[in-house]
């Protein structure tokens with residue numbers, strides 16, 4: 001059996017880290033399967049996938065294709081560029097996209113995969129066109145289709161040609177069904193984590209050193225937001241909440257992560273965030289580590305992990321990673337993240353964007369080590385029960401097999 005994965009970026013965002021877990025899980029469950037990954041640029045995903053036992057080919061996106069996407073075309077305030085402008089951009093990049101499809105098609109003809117598994121909006125379409133019916137194509141959706149006006153039109157149009165759709169949460173599954181029109185071939189497959197890597201004990205980063213902060217004079221409770229710098233991940237809400245805390249509370253904040261994707265406009269830069277922190281009077285009380293290759297080492301260095309997405313979160317990998325590391329977690333409750341924890345049992349929830357609510361929960365946890373330990377322990381138990389990445393293969397293999405069978409019949 002040969003599976004071809006197509007991923008539109010090789011930076012390590014959530015969808016890419018999920019893909020690495022999918023590959024690892026399949027390698028373990030089916031060691032004889034041939035796993036090939038195609039990515040569109042050189043980046044850390046290449047090394048990691050090679051180390052995980054996949055073969056990797058870089059077929060580079062032409063620049064105009066790399067920059068295309070309705071997630072990336074927001075103005076500075078996060079407002080969207082009107083679909084008309086986006087369509088014009090797409091039309092302009094048309095010849096480059098065709099060239100790309102042609103290159104990918106040549107590769108697929110040689111490889112003869114049994115299944116093509118696409119892992120990002122652009123690849124759902126380019127992969128489908130390039131495969132041209134030679135193999136079933138499974139779309140793996142990590143984000144809400146309804147939030148991408150142009151992409152959802154295109155996906156709706158070509159949906160019947162995909163063999164199956166995998167959604168990373170019930171919330172994304174509902175969204176796919178209502179946006180693309182529903183038949184039954186949309187499967188919810190939760191992401192999983194490597195429970196050994198995201199374990200309560202293990203290496204920890206020195207976050208202060210990474211962020212260029214002096215070591216604290218007295219013991220502090222470390223609170224951090226870990227993730228890419230997408231605007232909707234709520235970094236501003238987190239900083240505002242930190243600014244509301246009583247300065248006497250021994251709390252230090254950290255923003256762990258860097259700007260990742262090529263599509264401009266949709267992310268903060270570290271400079272934006274530093275300026276905001278300064279404006280809020282947080283000098284010396286919050287550190288910025290930049291991109292961290294091993295999120296588990298950063299999460300373990302924190303006492304409280306904050307998830308602050310201001311829009312519904314399709315899944316929220318960091319939520320299950322923090323739980324798996326037995327860390328106290330405060331998470332915003334909207335979208336798929338709600339499916340991952342029980343507020344008051346294995347994490348504390350709050351309303352997205354509610355600065356006071358977030359500040360209150362951070363303060364409650366900062367003052368109460370027992371509460372932190374109790375939530376952390378319950379979080380780990382839930383992660384072991386529900387988010388072991390080994391179950392990814394169990395869920396995906398039958399989907400692949402059914403797709404192959406449906407094509408043969």
Ligand code: GLC
Nearest residue numbers: 014015142168314315316317
């Ligand atoms: C995307 C989603 C995020 C999810 C990740 C992995 O990045 O926005 O919510 O955790 O994919 O599925």
